[in-house]
Amino acid sequence: MRLPDVEIGTSADVVTVHGEGSVPKRLMEMGLVPGVKIRVVKSAPFGDPIEIRLRGYSLALRISEAEAIEVAV
Amino acid sequence: MRDASPVPLIALAGNPNAGKTTLFNALTGLGQKVANYPGVTVERKEGSWTIGGQHSRLIDLPGLYSLDATSIDEQIASDVLRGEVSGLPKPDAVIAVVDATNLERNLYLVTQLFEFNVPVVVALTMIDVFEKQHHEINIGKLSDSLGVPVVAVNASADRGVDELADVVAKTLTAIQTPRRFLNGDGENARIFARYNFISNALQESVVHNDQAAHGISEKIDRILTHKFFGLIILVAILLVVFQTIFTWATVPMDLLELGFGALGDAVRSGLPPGVLTDLIVDGIIAGVGGVLVFLPQILLLFLFISILEDTGYMARAAFLLDRLMSRVGLHGKAFLPLMSSFACAIPGIMATRTIENQRDRFATIMIAPFMSCSARLPVYTLMIGAFFAGQKVLGFISIGAVLMLAMYALGIVVALIVAFILKRTILKSPPPPFIMELPPYRMPNLRTVVQNMLTRAWLFLKRAGTVILAISIILWALMYFPREAQLDQNFRKVSESEPATNVTESQHLRNSYAGKLGHAIEPVIQPLGFDWKIGVALIASFAAREVLVSTLSIIYNVGKDENEESPTLIAAIREAKNDQGETVWTPLTALTLMVFFVLAIQCMSTVAVVRRETNSWVWTLFMVSYMTGLAYFAAFVTYQGGRWLGFS
Numbered sequence: 244m245r246l247p248d249v250e251i252g253t254s255a256d257v258v259t260v261h262g263e264g265s266v267p268k269r270l271m272e273m274g275l276v277p278g279v280k281i282r283v284v285k286s287a288p289f290g291d292p293i294e295i296r297l298r299g300y301s302l303a304l305r306i307s308e309a310e311a312i313e314v315a316v
Numbered sequence: 317m318r319d320a321s322p323v324p325l326i327a328l329a330g331n332p333n334a335g336k337t338t339l340f341n342a343l344t345g346l347g348q349k350v351a352n353y354p355g356v357t358v359e360r361k362e363g364s365w366t367i368g369g370q371h372s373r374l375i376d377l378p379g380l381y382s383l384d385a386t387s388i389d390e391q392i393a394s395d396v397l398r399g400e401v402s403g404l405p406k407p408d409a410v411i412a413v414v415d416a417t418n419l420e421r422n423l424y425l426v427t428q429l430f431e432f433n434v435p436v437v438v439a440l441t442m443i444d445v446f447e448k449q450h451h452e453i454n455i456g457k458l459s460d461s462l463g464v465p466v467v468a469v470n471a472s473a474d475r476g477v478d479e480l481a482d483v484v485a486k487t488l489t490a491i492q493t494p495r496r497f498l499n500g501d502g503e504n505a506r507i508f509a510r511y512n513f514i515s516n517a518l519q520e521s522v523v524h525n526d527q528a529a530h531g532i533s534e535k536i537d538r539i540l541t542h543k544f545f546g547l548i549i550l551v552a553i554l555l556v557v558f559q560t561i562f563t564w565a566t567v568p569m570d571l572l573e574l575g576f577g578a579l580g581d582a583v584r585s586g587l588p589p590g591v592l593t594d595l596i597v598d599g600i601i602a603g604v605g606g607v608l609v610f611l612p613q614i615l616l617l618f619l620f621i622s623i624l625e626d627t628g629y630m631a632r633a634a635f636l637l638d639r640l641m642s643r644v645g646l647h648g649k650a651f652l653p654l655m656s657s658f659a660c661a662i663p664g665i666m667a668t669r670t671i672e673n674q675r676d677r678f679a680t681i682m683i684a685p686f687m688s689c690s691a692r693l694p695v696y697t698l699m700i701g702a703f704f705a706g707q708k709v710l711g712f713i714s715i716g717a718v719l720m721l722a723m724y725a726l727g728i729v730v731a732l733i734v735a736f737i738l739k740r741t742i743l744k745s746p747p748p749p750f751i752m753e754l755p756p757y758r759m760p761n762l763r764t765v766v767q768n769m770l771t772r773a774w775l776f777l778k779r780a781g782t783v784i785l786a787i788s789i790i791l792w793a794l795m796y797f798p799r800e801a802q803l804d805q806n807f808r809k810v811s812e813s814e815p816a817t818n819v820t821e822s823q824h825l826r827n828s829y830a831g832k833l834g835h836a837i838e839p840v841i842q843p844l845g846f847d848w849k850i851g852v853a854l855i856a857s858f859a860a861r862e863v864l865v866s867t868l869s870i871i872y873n874v875g876k877d878e879n880e881e882s883p884t885l886i887a888a889i890r891e892a893k894n895d896q897g898e899t900v901w902t903p904l905t906a907l908t909l910m911v912f913f914v915l916a917i918q919c920m921s922t923v924a925v926v927r928r929e930t931n932s933w934v935w936t937l938f939m940v941s942y943m944t945g946l947a948y949f950a951a952f953v954t955y956q957g958g959r960w961l962g963f964s
Contacts (some may be wrong), residue, residue, distance in 0.1 A: 268386070269381075269382070269386065274421045274511065276508045284534070284537075286543075288543045298418075299420065301753065302753055303631070303638075305638070308751060
C-alpha cells in the first residue's frame with residue numbers, strides 16, 4: 244500500500260520509494276529508505292499535507308509526494 | 317594547495333535547525349560579514365575565529381539536508397567545499413554541526429562531507445536536551461565508528477567551544493582520505509548505503525530509551541496544528557504581531573521623522589541659501605529620511621520572524637497553510653512574506669529568502685507589493701476624508717470603512733490572480749515540493765534572534781540605501797529645476813516677509829521638469845480623470861506613496877506640512893479647478909486614484925529591494941512596468957466604467 248492510505252496514528256515500514264527525479268531522491272535523503280519505521284501523526288486542516296514521524300523527527304509532506312512511498316503495515 | 321592561504325579557512329555545515337547559527341555566533345561574536353555569493357542571492361556569512369592561538373576564517377554554509385546539488389543552497393555549499401567559488405580557497409577543515417536529538421538524519425550530511433577530501437570535525441549540539449530525554453550516548457565510541465573527532469558543544473552556554481577550537485586546530489594538519497559509500501550502483505543504493513553506515517555507527521554508541529522524547533512537541537502540536545484551533549491561533553498570532561508592529565513602531569517612526577525634520581532645519585539655517593543647501597535638505601535628508609522612517613517596522617518585523625523561526629512555529633504555519641497557498645501554485649512558506657507586506661513590502665520581500673525554489677520565490681516577490689502597506693493608508697485616508705466622510709450605507713455602515721476594506725481585498729485578489737498566471741507562464745514550474753521538517757519546539761536564543769534582526773536591517777540600509785539616495789536626488793532635481801532667477805528672488809522676498817505662503821513654491825513646481833512631465837503625461841492620464849497636477853503628484857510619489865499628500869499640499873498652496881486629515885488640504889482638493897475651470901476632483905476621481913495606488917508600485921525602496929533580492933534589473937523593470945500597467949488599466953476601468961454607469 245501507499246503512504247497516504249495509512250491511517251492516522253498507525254505505524255508502517257517503508258518498502259520502497261517509487262519514481263525518479265528530485266522528489267523521490269529528497270524523500271530518501273530525508274531518511275525514507277527501505278526498512279525504516281514510520282508513523283503517520285496527523286494531517287493539516289484541509290487534509291493535506293500530512294505529518295509523519297521517522298528516525299526520531301517529524302516530517303511534513305504533501306499527499307501527492309507521499310504517493311511515491313510504498314509501505315507495509 | 318592548503319598553504320595557498322596563510323589564514324586557514326574553516327567551513328561550518330549542518331542541517332537547518334541543528335544549532336548552526338547559534339554556534340557560528342558564539343564562535344565569531346559580532347565581527348561578521350554578510351554578503352551574497354556571486355550571481356545568486358544565497359547569503360554568505362563569514363567571521364573570524366581564534367583557534368590554537370591563531371586567527372582563522374570561519375564561513376557559515378547555508379543550512380542543508382544534503383549536498384547533492386538539487387537546490388541553489390546545496391550547489392553553493394558543494395562548490396565551497398570543492399574550492400570552486402571565486403575568491404574562496406578550498407576549506408582547510410569543515411565542522412559538521414549535528415543535532416544529538418536527531419542523529420540519524422543529521423549524520424546523513426556528515427557521510428556526504430566525508431567525500432570532499434577535507435578533514436571533518438563533528439560538533440554535537442543539543443546534547444543536554446538529548447540526555448534529558450534519558451538517552452545515552454558514548455561520544456568516544458561514536459567518534460571511533462565515524463572515524464572523525466566528535467566534540468559536544470553547548471553554544472548558548474559557551475560549553476565545549478574551547479575544546480572544539482583545539483580539536484579543529486589539530487585537524488588542520490591531518491590528512492583525511494575521502495570515503496565513498498558506493499555499495500551497489502545508482503543514486504538510491506548510495507543513499508541506502510549511507511543510512512546503513514549510520515545505523516551501524518549508532519548501534520554501538522547510542523542507547524535509546526524509547527520515543528517519549530518528542531512528547532512535548534507533539535503535545536503542543538495537538539493544539540497548534542489542530543485542524544480548527546490551529547488556524548484560529550495562527551490568525552491570532554499574526555494579528556498580535558501586526559498590531560504590535562503598528563503600535564510599537566509609531567513612536568520611533570515619529571521620532572525619526574521629527575529628527576530628520578530638525579536635522580533639515582539645522583542644516584538649512586547653518587548653510588548659506590542656494591542650490592546646494594536645497595539639495596542637501598530637500599533632496600538628500602528628506603529623501604533618505606523618508607525611507608529610514610521604515611526602519612523601526614523592519615526591525616520589529618524581523619524580530620518577530622526570528623522568534624517565530626527559532627521556536628519552530630514558522631514551519632507549522634507553512635504546514636497549516638500549504639493547501640491554500642498551493643492552489644495558486646505557491647509554497648506554504650510564501651504566506652509569511654505576503655502577510656508581512658501588509659506592514660511594508662520591503663521586509664516582506666526580504667523574508668522570501670526562506671523559499672528555496674527560485675521561481676516560487678520570484679513569484680512571491682512579484683506579488684508582495686500588492687498587499688496594501690502602511691504607506692498607502694495616508695492616501696486612502698485623504699481620499700476617503702475628502703469625498704466619503706460621514707456617508708453611510710444601509711444607514712449604519714460607513715462607506716469609508718467599506719472602501720478601505722475593498723482596497724485591501726482588491727490587492728489580495730489581484731495578487732492571487734497574478735501569482736496564478738505567473739506560475740503558469742514565465743515562472744512556470746511544477747508546484748514546489750513540500751517536504752519539510754517540523755523541528756521540535758525550542759526556546760529562541762536571544763543572541764541569534766537579535767543578530768538576525770540586525771543583519772537584515774543592515775542589509776536594507778546598505779544595499780537599498782544607495783539606490784534610494786540616487787532616486788531621491790533625481791526626483792528632487794526634477795521638481796527643483798529649472799530655477800528662474802526672477803521667481804527665486806520673489807520666493808526669497810515672500811519667504812522673508814511671510815514664510816507661510818507657498819505661492820512661489822507652487823509656481824516653481826509648475827515650471828519645474830516635474831511640472832513639465834506632469835503636463836506631458838496629462839493626455840495619458842486624462843482618461844483616468846486626472847489633470848497635470850495630479851500627474852506631478854503621481855511622479856513625486858514614486859519616492860514613496862505618502863509623498864502624494866505633501867505634494868498635493870504644495871500644488872494646492874496649502875503648505876508642505878499639512879497631513880492627510882487636514883481640513884485645509886481637503887477643502888483645497890474639493891475646490892481645485894483645472895486649466896479649463898472645471899472641478900478636478902469628484903468622488904469617482906478619488907476612487908480611481910485609490911485603485912491606482914493599490915496596484916501601482918510607487919515606492920522606490922521596494923524597487924531597490926527587489927533589485928537586490930532578485931539580483932536582476934530585468935525582473936525589477938518587469939515588476940515596475942507590469943504593476944504600473946495593471947494600475948493604469950484598473951484605474952481606467954474604474955473611471956470610465958463609473959462614468960458609463962452615470963457617476964461623476
